[in-house]
Amino acid sequence: MADTKKEQDKAEEYGTTGHEWDGIREYDTPMPRWWLWTFYATIVWAVIYVILFPAIPLVNGATPGLLGFSTRGQLAEEMQAARDANAEIDSQLVAAELTEISADPELQRYAMAGGAAVFKTYCAQCHGAGAAGVQAAGYPNLLDDDWLWGGDIEAIHQTITHGIRWEADPDTRFSQMPAFGEILEGEEIDALTAHVLAISGQDHDAGLAATGAELYAENCASCHGDAGMGDREQGAPNLTDAIWLYGGSEEEIHETITYSRYGIMPPWQDRLTEAQIRQVSAYVHGLGGGE
Amino acid sequence: MSTMSSEEPPKLYAAREPIFPRRVSGWFRRLKWWILAVTLGIYYLTPWIRWDRGPNMSDQAVLVDLANRRFFFFMIEIWPHEFYFVAGLLIMAGLGLFLFTSALGRVWCGYTCPQTVWTDLFILVERWIEGDRNARVRLWNQKWDARKVRLRVTKWTVWFLIAVATGGAWVFYFADAPTLLRDLVTLQAPFVAYASIGILTATTFTFGGFMREQVCIYMCPWPRIQAAMMDEDTLTVAYRSWRGEPRGKHRKKEGAEALGDCIDCNACVNVCPMGIDIRDGQQLACITCALCIDACDDVMEKIGKPRGLIDYCTLNDEPRERAGNPPRPAWMHILRVRTMIYTVLWAGIGIALVVALFMRSDIELTVAPVRNPLNVTLSDGSVRNTYDIRLRNKHGEDRVFALSYTADTSDFTIALEGEEGTSVTVPADSVYNQRVYLTAGPESAAVDERVTDVRFWVEDPESNERSYSDSIYHGKGE
Structure with missing residues (x-):
């Protein structure tokens, strides 16, 4: 390669890196x-x-550094700032009538957003992240229009505050169905099962069901009602609808009558603030089944 | 290879060589003044243009409203979910850069890059205050005295004011300009506004006043990338060495007939803002600002030689010109497959964006079916699906949105969470989240299907504007 005069001068002044690619060399020029x-x-x-x-x-x-900064401390500060920022609307939420929360767009929006967070943290373990419960396994679906203990916001608030069958809480909701396997004979339970199938509109043996109707009136009607419509005062489920907490097939109904089944829900008044309980009450009420 | 003597240690770092570009006049210089005036004018004045959008909306023609997540550009308003317009514009900007670079080399660098434009402006100020090249060289070399201090302080002050105006103009794109100006003056503007002005003032002052060509040579990645887009048909600034060489000053001496057209007057070097010699050939530091063309043409005219010793040339014309043939016309170089592909891509995206822009509706909805759970059985055996619907009202006033559905079956009943009917009022220029239920009776065919197609409609009963979004209904079928 014939270097020009200028190139030769530059190579002389700085030298090259010593690398060469296809005749191209790199000047070792100083950095700025x-x-x-x-x-x-x-x-x-x-x-x-x-x-x-x-x-x-x-x-x-x-080493802590002179400024004493830590990401954990920053998080704590930000959490505190968020709590402080919400203090006013929290007190409004606690002061409001439960039934009037939904009429105030700002309170309702705040309650729904906060309630969604509370629900996913404390409730989703049993009721599911989508609040659909666990079908036929005793974790109630909160989306539908069937409520054991009442579906208006005050009833929901009461349930969340005091829980269900939580004996340490004197205000808890309490009821218990006896295990009829110890009270009735096997054929009698078969007959009762047929009657429950009949009033819920499913296929059944008409003869057995007629026997079962009499047994029902004696043993079950005091809680589930004469027509099987249930009783929310006692948390007794409606036996005539399409929703079954522990399954609606013949075997499942038979098992429920024989052994009795019930669930427990803890009270949340000691773990959540009143504002949080109201938030999650509004949230559950707004999921589609609220009354 | 190195021939450095041992008593002199190698220099690892070098100070910047000061550059004193001489004043030049000519066609390219005039073009660059016009581009400078137009681009800086657009930059400084745009935030002050007003555009009436109705009582509840900003009246600033161009506004990036970060707090409310809106971008206003004259009659166009972009919401966050329409960010693809911005992505499309960025892709168009990229392709446009490819197109211009493959056709005309580093025209972006030479004419429109902010670094070039502001440096040009700073050099202009420098010349007004300190004089042309020779005066500035003298001033640089002389000792500090009262006059030097006065000139330097004046220059730096003007530079600083330009830099403040540059940073100041930037923040006006992000807030209502008159309000922000008042707040800035009364010291009530947010800290981020002062910080942005401060940073941009510092960068403009340093980059335009002191760093200049160092930014292009050492800091900017674009010169490295551009080489990949240029080819032998690219028009770029070059020296016709076959015409100019051998260069020489002394025309009266013996053997002067053998000299080329270049009289080695160094006019091209003296006007160069990058401090290079274009006669060394194409090089990384050349931003193709074309000022050397103006300088050389001026000299060629004075000595009675044809213009164009330095000119926009292509690599593949060199053998033709060496053989004594004229270069091919510029349009033949510019119109080639590569540039046409870039143009088609660029225009295609542009047309798609314009079509998308005019197909937008001012009332819109997005439907998200709730999938956890897919459906809910109600006590009477009917099956309900839930949808989270986002309703967008882009008007400057509140609008009523009436929701309805169309589907192959009419088995559904539609209901809105927390509302009596099927209408909601969406506040002006905002998004409203509404939960919507579709319920099919126990005997409905939709319950036994796995999915049924559903189309949700929103309609403004007053203006009859409507818009739809497709979704599905999940039945209990497998």
Whole structure:
């Protein structure tokens, strides 16, 4: 390659890196001095940073830094700031009549957003993230229009506050169906099962069901009602509808009558604030089944 | 290879060589003044253009409203879910850059890059205050005295004012400009506004006043990328060495007949804002600002030689010109497969964006079926699906949105959570979330199907504007 005079001069002044690719060589030109200053500035910055912020890892944690900053502390501050920011609307929520929350768009929006968070943290384990419960396994679906203990917002609030069959809470909702396997004979339970199938509109043996109707009137009607419509005062389920907490097939109904089944829900008044309970009450009420 | 002597250690770092571009006049210089005036005018004045959008909306023609997540551009309003318009514009900007670079080399760098435009402006100020090249070289070399201090302080002050105006103009794109200006002056503007102005003032002042060509050579990645887009048909600034060489000053001496057209007057070097010699050939530092063309043409006219010793040339014309043939016309270089592909892609995206822009409705909905659970059985055996619907009202006033559905069956009943009927009022310029239920009776065919197609409609009963979104109904069938 015939280098020009200028190229030769430059190669003479700076030298080349010694690499050569297809006849192309690279001058070893000096770097710009401002680049060096920038580099020094970053070193100075790093030293200041190490002094001010947590930086050097030690056996138990790291050097704290002069500013005492930590991401955990920052989170705590931000959480506190959020609580402070919500303090006013929380007090409005607690002061409002439960039935009037939905009429106030701001309160309703706040309650629904907060309630969704509370629900996913504390309720979703049993009732599911979508609040559909666990079908036929005793975790009630909160989306439908069937409520054991009442579906208006005050009833929901009462249930969440005091729980169900939680004996340590004197105001808890309480009822218990006896296990009829210890009370009735096997054929009698078959007959009762046929009657329940009949009043819920399913296929059944008409003769057995007629016997079962008499047994029902004696043993079951006091809680489930003469027509099987249930009784919310006692949490007795409606036996005539399409919704079954423990399944509606013949075997499942038979098993429920024989052994009795019930669930337990803890009270939340000691774990959640009143504002949180009201939020999640409004949320559950607004899921589509609220009355 | 290195021939450095041992007593002189190698220099690892070098200070910037100061550059004193001489004043030049000519066609390209005039073009660059016009581009400078137009681009800076657009930049500084745009935030002050007003555009009436109705009582509840901003009247600023171009506004990036970060707090409310809106982008206003004259009659166009972009919401966050329409961010693809911005993505499309960025892709068009990229393709446009490819197109211009493959056709005309680094025209972006030479004419419109903010670094070039502001540096040009700063050099103009420098010349007004300190004089042309020779005066500035003298001033640089002389000792500090009262005059030098006065000139330097004046220059830096004007630079600083330009820099503040630059940073100041930037923040006006993000808030109502008159309000923000009043707040800035009365020290009531948010900290981020002052911080943005401060940072942009510092970068403009340093980059335009002191860093200049260092930004292009050492900091900008674009010069490296551009090489991949240029080819032998790309028109770029070059020196016709076959015509100019051998160069020489002394025309009266013996053997002067053998010299080329270049009289080695260094006019091209003296006007160059990058401090390079275009006669060394195409190089990384050349931003193709074309000022050397103006300078050389000026000289060629004075000595009675044809213009164009330095000119926009292509690589594949060189052998033709060396053989004594004229270069092919510029349009033949520009119209080639590569540039046409770029143009088609660029225009295609542009047309798609314009079509999308005019197909938008001012009332809109997005439907998200609730999938956990897919459906809910009610006590009478009917089956309900739930949909979270986002209703968007882009009008400057409240609007009533009436919701309805169309489907192959009419078995559904539609209901709104928390509302009596099927209408909701959506506040002006906002999004409203509404939960909607579709319920099919126990005997409905839709219950036995796995899915049924459903189309949700919103209609403004007053203006009859309507819009739809497709969704599905999940039955209990497998």
